[in-house]
Amino acid sequence: MGNRVTREDFEWVYTEQPHTQRRKEILAKYPEIKTLMGPDPHLKWIVSGMVFIQLLACYLVKDLSWKWIFFWAYAFGGCINHSLTLAIHDISHNVAFGNKQAKWNRWFAVFANLPIGIPYSASFKKYHIDHHRYLGGDSLDVDIPTDFEGWFFCTPLRKLVWLFLQPLFYSLRPLYVNPKAITRMEIHNALIQFSVDLIIYYLWGLKPVIYLIAGTILCLGFHPISGHFIAEHYMFLKGYETYSYYGPLNWLTFNVGYHMEHHDFPSIPGCRLPMVKKIAAEYYDNLPHHQSWIRVLWDFVFDDTLGPYSRVKRLCKLAKES
Numbered sequence: 001m002g003n004r005v006t007r008e009d010f011e012w013v014y015t016e017q018p019h020t021q022r023r024k025e026i027l028a029k030y031p032e033i034k035t036l037m038g039p040d041p042h043l044k045w046i047v048s049g050m051v052f053i054q055l056l057a058c059y060l061v062k063d064l065s066w067k068w069i070f071f072w073a074y075a076f077g078g079c080i081n082h083s084l085t086l087a088i089h090d091i092s093h094n095v096a097f098g099n100k101q102a103k104w105n106r107w108f109a110v111f112a113n114l115p116i117g118i119p120y121s122a123s124f125k126k127y128h129i130d131h132h133r134y135l136g137g138d139s140l141d142v143d144i145p146t147d148f149e150g151w152f153f154c155t156p157l158r159k160l161v162w163l164f165l166q167p168l169f170y171s172l173r174p175l176y177v178n179p180k181a182i183t184r185m186e187i188h189n190a191l192i193q194f195s196v197d198l199i200i201y202y203l204w205g206l207k208p209v210i211y212l213i214a215g216t217i218l219c220l221g222f223h224p225i226s227g228h229f230i231a232e233h234y235m236f237l238k239g240y241e242t243y244s245y246y247g248p249l250n251w252l253t254f255n256v257g258y259h260m261e262h263h264d265f266p267s268i269p270g271c272r273l274p275m276v277k278k279i280a281a282e283y284y285d286n287l288p289h290h291q292s293w294i295r296v297l298w299d300f301v302f303d304d305t306l307g308p309y310s311r312v313k314r315l316c317k318l319a320k321e322s
Contacts, residue, residue, distance in 0.1 A: 007309035010150065011235055014314065017135040019242070019263040026264065026280045033265065033279060039098040040090070040269035043254075047087045047096075047112045050080050054115035058200055058208035066207075070218075073211050078219030079252065081116050081212065085124075085220065086254045086270075088112050092125040095269035110189050114196050117213035122189040127174050132266050136233075136241060137316035142174040143233065150309035159301045160222070162308065166229060167220040225249060227293025230300050232259045234310045237288050241312035244277075245290040257293075260284060 027033060057077055061069055088109045090096070097104040109121035127142050134140035149169065153162035162169070174180070201209050220226060231245050245257035255270035256262070261277055261284065268276060277284050290296050300306050 007150070007154075007305065007307060010144070010309055010311050010313040011238070012313050013136070013241075017241070017263075017314070019135070019260075022283060023264045026276075026283055030279050033268075033276060036272040036275055037265070037267045038095075038269075040095050040271050042271070043087065043090065043096050043269065044108060047084065047091075047108070050084055050087070051112065051115055054080055054212065055200075058204055058211065061211045062204040062208050064207065069207050069211050070214055073215035074218045074223070076215075077115075077211055078215030078217075078223065079225060081216045082219040082223070082225050083252050083254070084112050084116060085120065085216075086256045088121045088124060089128065089256065090254050090270050091121075092128050093266050093269075095267070099267075106185055110185075110192055113189065113193060115212055116216050117193070117197060117209065118216060119186070119190040119193040122183060122186040123174070126180060126183060126186070127178070130178070132263065133319055134316040135263065136312045136314045138313050139178055140316055140318075142177045144177075144311050144313060145169070145308035146173060146177065150307065154307050154309075156301050159307055163226070163230075163297065163301070164221045166222075166226065167217050170220070222297075224294050224297070225253060227290075227296040228253065228256055228259075231257070231290045231293055231296045233312070234300065234306065235312060236290075236296075236299070236306070236310075240288055243289055244284070244287070245293060245296075246277075247290075247292060249293055257290075260287060260289075 054077060057072070061072060064072070091105050091109040091112060094102055094105045096108050106122070106125065109125065113119065113121040130137070131141050131143050136144065138144075149162065153159050197209055197212075200212075228245065228249075231243055233242055235241060236243065242260050242263055244260045247257065250257040255273045258270070258273035258277065261268075261273045262270070265273075265276055
């Protein structure tokens with residue numbers, strides 16, 4: 001197999017993230033892009049339909065055998081739950097009801113959280129703003145793996161295990177890297193979530209609850225849709241820290257694949273990001289992008305030059321809180 005070439009540290013850079021400058025240039029050249037900003041009027045109805053589909057599925061799976069519970073959790077329910085986490089991602093940017101109705105967005109995210117089975121939306125909002133403001137920021141962007149993850153998960157088998165355990169690392173990493181005080185909204189999120197879990201258990205038993213939670217854990221781990229976690233910011237080519245994907249899975253994931261466009265314009269809802277690419281095509285067409293999330297996962301596991309260390313890191317100064 002030849003000599004193994006593995007990274008032993010992150011790719012440290014001493015420049016600002018590229019999205020700020022590109023945003024300024026694009027808006028100066030195409031000011032009409034500002035008209036794409038604002039709420040998506042369809043998002044609340046799409047999300048509500050997904051939530052009710054999962055509640056119906058809870059009723060339908062209550063008498064299935066355990067093997068079919070896990071099968072449908074991975075093949076169907078988990079796909080919806082993963083999609084709902086990405087809806088929550090969009091909602092965290094206030095695109096469900098607009099910036100003037102910030103509280104409506106927070107509470108709607110709690111509603112979108114219900115089929116996920118585990119409280120998630122309030123904590124995600126708290127940390128996601130840092131991911132945009134301090135992209136790659138040491139001890140600030142909790143999307144960056146820890147040094148232990150980079151050092152230990154460096155072989156194909158270990159990287160495969162790491163992909164399976166992604167939900168665990170994503171939930172525990174913030175507590176280690178950048179712990180923050182628990183907010184009132186997180187408490188509300190947890191109380192409502194666990195109350196609904198108990199109601200489902202009371203009505204239909206344990207299997208529907210396991211169906212929801214197992215689907216979330218399985219489909220946020222090693223699953224084709226989870227290729228977006230790696231595709232978005234892992235450095236497949238030196239000098240590029242954000243990548244887009246323009247394939248068909250965007251249809252299931254609120255266009256999260258349009259990730260360069262999203263970081264350039266986080267206030268534009270996912271449904272309008274393809275229009276950003278179309279308007280400012282010369283800024284995006286020549287940038288490297290991914291063709292397949294499945295290929296991304298394959299390359300990540302079996303390419304010796306890729307691993308949790310394959311991320312750009314920078315030192316960021318804390319912005320003043322408004």
